[in-house]
Amino acid sequence: MDPGPVTRRDFLRSAGALTAMAGVQTILPGWAHASGTAAQGGLTALEPTRRVGNRVEYDITIEKTPFQVAGDRATAITMNGTVPGPLIRLQEGEEVVLRYHNKLKEETSIHWHGLLLPNQFDGVPQVNYPGVAPGETFEAGPFEVRQYGTYWYHSHSGLQEQLGHYGPLVIDPAEKEPQEYDREHVVVLSDWAHDDPYQILANLKKGEHYYNFQQQTVGEFWSDVADDGFWDTLKNRLSWDRMRMSATDLSAVRAPTYTYLMNGQAPGANWTGLFNPGERVRLRVINASAASIFDVRVPGLEVDVVQVSGQNVEPVTTDEFRIGTAERYDVIVEPTEDRAYTVFAESLDRSSYARGTLAPREGMEAPVPEQRERPTLTMAAMGMGGMGDGSMDGMDHGNMQDMDGMDHSNMDHGDMSGDMNGGMESGNGEGLRPPGTLPAPVMHDPDDTHGPAEAGLPMMTQSRLHEPGIGLGNDGWRVLTYDQLKAADEKDTFRAPDREIELHLTGNMERFMWGINGVEFSDADPIRVGHNERVRLTMVNDTMMNHPMHLHGQFMELENGHGERAPLLDTITVKPAERVSLLIDGHEKGPWFFHCHILYHMDAGMARVFYVEPAPKSDEEFYYDLPA
Numbered sequence: 001m002d003p004g005p006v007t008r009r010d011f012l013r014s015a016g017a018l019t020a021m022a023g024v025q026t027i028l029p030g031w032a033h034a035s036g037t038a039a040q041g042g043l044t045a046l047e048p049t050r051r052v053g054n055r056v057e058y059d060i061t062i063e064k065t066p067f068q069v070a071g072d073r074a075t076a077i078t079m080n081g082t083v084p085g086p087l088i089r090l091q092e093g094e095e096v097v098l099r100y101h102n103k104l105k106e107e108t109s110i111h112w113h114g115l116l117l118p119n120q121f122d123g124v125p126q127v128n129y130p131g132v133a134p135g136e137t138f139e140a141g142p143f144e145v146r147q148y149g150t151y152w153y154h155s156h157s158g159l160q161e162q163l164g165h166y167g168p169l170v171i172d173p174a175e176k177e178p179q180e181y182d183r184e185h186v187v188v189l190s191d192w193a194h195d196d197p198y199q200i201l202a203n204l205k206k207g208e209h210y211y212n213f214q215q216q217t218v219g220e221f222w223s224d225v226a227d228d229g230f231w232d233t234l235k236n237r238l239s240w241d242r243m244r245m246s247a248t249d250l251s252a253v254r255a256p257t258y259t260y261l262m263n264g265q266a267p268g269a270n271w272t273g274l275f276n277p278g279e280r281v282r283l284r285v286i287n288a289s290a291a292s293i294f295d296v297r298v299p300g301l302e303v304d305v306v307q308v309s310g311q312n313v314e315p316v317t318t319d320e321f322r323i324g325t326a327e328r329y330d331v332i333v334e335p336t337e338d339r340a341y342t343v344f345a346e347s348l349d350r351s352s353y354a355r356g357t358l359a360p361r362e363g364m365e366a367p368v369p370e371q372r373e374r375p376t377l378t379m380a381a382m383g384m385g386g387m388g389d390g391s392m393d394g395m396d397h398g399n400m401q402d403m404d405g406m407d408h409s410n411m412d413h414g415d416m417s418g419d420m421n422g423g424m425e426s427g428n429g430e431g432l433r434p435p436g437t438l439p440a441p442v443m444h445d446p447d448d449t450h451g452p453a454e455a456g457l458p459m460m461t462q463s464r465l466h467e468p469g470i471g472l473g474n475d476g477w478r479v480l481t482y483d484q485l486k487a488a489d490e491k492d493t494f495r496a497p498d499r500e501i502e503l504h505l506t507g508n509m510e511r512f513m514w515g516i517n518g519v520e521f522s523d524a525d526p527i528r529v530g531h532n533e534r535v536r537l538t539m540v541n542d543t544m545m546n547h548p549m550h551l552h553g554q555f556m557e558l559e560n561g562h563g564e565r566a567p568l569l570d571t572i573t574v575k576p577a578e579r580v581s582l583l584i585d586g587h588e589k590g591p592w593f594f595h596c597h598i599l600y601h602m603d604a605g606m607a608r609v610f611y612v613e614p615a616p617k618s619d620e621e622f623y624y625d626l627p628a
Contacts, residue, residue: 046087308567436559505543
């Protein structure tokens with residue numbers, strides 16, 4: 001009997017089986033092999049285990065699998081045998097069960113990032129449930145899907161994310177998509193380390209320079225002398241030394257420890273997504289890395305940003321965007337020429353990049369851009385003596401001092417007060433600025449210190465939503481900024497906050513201590529929010545590093561000057577010396593995890609629990625043991 005022609009899917013399935021028999025399995029899932037089907041059909045997604053009426057059930061098996069990355073053998077924690085895991089595609093309005101089976105020899109979990117679901121299914125061990133023991137199965141659901149957009153899922157157990165435990169999640173709308181497009185590709189960015197992640201964390205605690213192979217050189221010193229003069233350059237270097245910091249501490253871990261992946265493939269493997277010239281192509285870009293921030297562009301094409309954090313925004317046309325860990329940006333490109341285009345995701349520290357190709361035919365490549373020079377932090381970027389674009393221009397370098405030598409007598413410290421463990425509070429909504437507006441600059445209070453867990457406090461913090469971020473905006477390309485984002489639709493209600501909570505993101509790079517208000521998660525009390533209470537959350541970054549902050553269980557309205565068109569986010573990257581505010585509503589009851597999504601910062605303590613109090617007379621019980 002003639003078996004018929006061998007399809008590409010048959011070939012890939014056979015190739016995967018042969019590789020597995022050889023003891024090394026391909027890491028690429030089926031959806032990433034797909035050439036990018038029409039929008040109506042969607043990408044190749046995980047088939048439901050069961051479908052009955054409006055209810056769908058999915059099964060995911062979590063286990064260790066050998067594979068190759070960049071020519072080297074490794075072992076990953078996979079879901080259904082691949083890294084990234086399978087594409088789960090849901091439909092708004094469906095009733096869903098997400099079932100996962102633990103075949104590891106350790107506890108595991110899955111958090112459904114950005115998904116609105118009952119608290120007990122959120123997937124954070126010791127917050128929502130005890131985790132899933134070896135050999136056990138957990139069912140998240142049934143629950144109704146109440147949203148649509150681009151999301152993802154990952155482990156919240158130990159450092160399993162770094163070992164490959166993540167995958168994409170796309171939810172289609174019940175009605176027509178507001179943006180028209182002909183084809184789509186999911187683009188998952190990640191970082192792979194062959195080193196044991198627990199050893200990486202141990203090394204970071206030995207010293208902040210352990211993975212920093214991009215230190216300033218003697219040549220750079222003399223180049224700065226030529227630009228700024230000897231004494232100003234020397235004072236700048238001494239200021240960094242006094243703070244026990246380095247101006248090149250941009251990332252906790254970087255290449256060559258990391259290999260940056262696009263859809264599970266190293267740059268040399270050249271992941272390719274197909275298109276027909278003239279098509280509108282939607283790229284669902286997901287930063288599923290453990291600790292990396294990327295600057296993404298498609299040289300030769302402008303991009304229209306249409307969705308952020310799975311939420312529709314008024315389209316913004318730009319050339320490049322920065323995507324923090326755990327963020328998602330949906331963009332539409334329109335390649336009209338019959339040629340290849342490089343999808344280029346450069347690491348913030350410029351140590352390396354992830355790369356793929358958009359092309360009319362497989363096997364095509366486009367030039368890979370040269371990497372830009374590694375940027376360096378400045379005192380201005382750290383809120384020391386000046387603010388704005390992060391440069392030293394216009395500053396009186398001779399008057400820069402470290403925090404110990406400052407005259408604080410005439411500073412505006414604001415009027416916040418309260419318990420620094422739980423967060424500084426301003427209550428009852430009286431005297432609070434109107435909703436949707438930007439926070440005013442605030443000079444740092446010299447008495448507001450957080451002990452040895454904080455070092456190198458900025459003199460002043462203010463809104464920096466209009467700034468593209470360090471290393472961007474100086475080459476003529478348009479760069480997306482948070483202040484450009486507007487919700488696609490006006491909100492039905494947009495009321496003022498009842499209360500303000502101010503949280504300081506704190507850290508000591510030299511000792512790799514991270515926390516909130518100088519307190520590590522293990523020693524912190526939860527932050528209580530009343531049911532249906534509207535709270536302004538103000539985050540102040542007192543550190544020199546970017547922190548992508550994620551709140552589970554609900555979206556946050558970013559106060560970026562657009563009033564009731566404030567965009568909804570579940571994750572925001574807070575820049576050094578930045579003061580940013582967001583509005584949250586206590587609609588979703590129970591304990592919700594809040595943390596920096598740089599895995600090593602979170603594990604070192606930059607996290608809290610937001611506890612939304614149950615409604616009066618409610619007999620609901622939650623796993624988390626709320627302190628009295």
